[in-house]
Amino acid sequence: MESNKTFTMIKPDAVANGHIGAILDKITKSGFKIVALKYTALSAQKAGEFYAVHAGRPFYNDLVTFMSSGPIVAAILEKDNAVADFRTLIGATDPSKAEPGTIRALFAKSIDANAVHGSDSDENAQIEGSFFFSAFEKF
Ligand code: IDP
Ligand code: MG
Numbered sequence: 001m002e003s004n005k006t007f008t009m010i011k012p013d014a015v016a017n018g019h020i021g022a023i024l025d026k027i028t029k030s031g032f033k034i035v036a037l038k039y040t041a042l043s044a045q046k047a048g049e050f051y052a053v054h055a056g057r058p059f060y061n062d063l064v065t066f067m068s069s070g071p072i073v074a075a076i077l078e079k080d081n082a083v084a085d086f087r088t089l090i091g092a093t094d095p096s097k098a099e100p101g102t103i104r105a106l107f108a109k110s111i112d113a114n115a116v117h118g119s120d121s122d123e124n125a126q127i128e129g130s131f132f133f134s135a136f137e138k139f
Contacts, residue, residue, distance in 0.1 A: 005035065006082040006119045007128040008090075012070035013113035020073055023103055023116065027077065030089050036076040036133040044068040050131060059112060066112055074132040076125075083125055086118045 010023050028034065042050065047067040054060050079085055091102025095114055098105040108115035119125035129138075 001122045001126065003122050004078055004080055004082050005122075005129065006032075006077050006079075006086045006125045007117075007132075008075050008077060008086065008119075009117040010073035010075075011113065011115055011117060012066065012072055013109060014107050014115040015071050015073065017107070019107045019115065023107060024073075024075075026103060026106075027075075027089070030085075032077040032079045032082070032086065032089075034075055035078050036074075036129065036138045038074045038132060038137070039071060040074060040132070041071045042068045050128070062112060076129045076133060076138060083119055083122055087120070090116050090118045 008027070010020055014020070014023060024034075044064055047064045048055070051060065051063055051067070054063060057063075077086060089103060091098025091104040093104075093114060094111040095104040095108035096111075098108070103116050104114050119128055
């Protein structure tokens with residue numbers, strides 16, 4: 001299992017608010033290399049599949065509706081200790097609890113519309129990256 005890759009999405013709120021460039025700039029300046037990058041959108045069905053691990057949680061339906069509400073940016077990122085370092089860079093799920101200077105503290109408005117996704121394990125980074133990208137789209 002690779003420990004130097006993670007997967008991220010810039011969520012519909014951050015895309016709609018014009019933060020794609022600023023967030024990618026912060027990611028690359030923090031030492032992550034972009035291995036794959038795509039501007040796309042999730043249907044409700046695809047969003048439900050991506051977040052299947054949360055099916056049954058009270059926020060699941062709202063999460064699926066939100067994540068399919070507009071375009072997103074998906075990316076695979078490479079860095080030593082990628083998963084943990086990226087979780088540090090994005091901050092807590094609830095932006096009001098995120099450390100100052102983190103991506104969620106800077107760009108997120110609420111616990112559901114929280115600007116970015118970051119994988120929580122090497123295994124999920126691999127699964128989530130493969131959800132969006134084929135071998136021909138990773139460099
Ligand atoms: P994470 O994105 O920080 O890993 P998870 O617990 O995996 O957080 O939850 C996935 C996503 O579901 C969150 O990023 C957020 O968009 C949404 N979410 C999580 N908890 C809540 C909640 O309590 N209310 C509303 N939305 C939530
Ligand atoms: Mg998570």
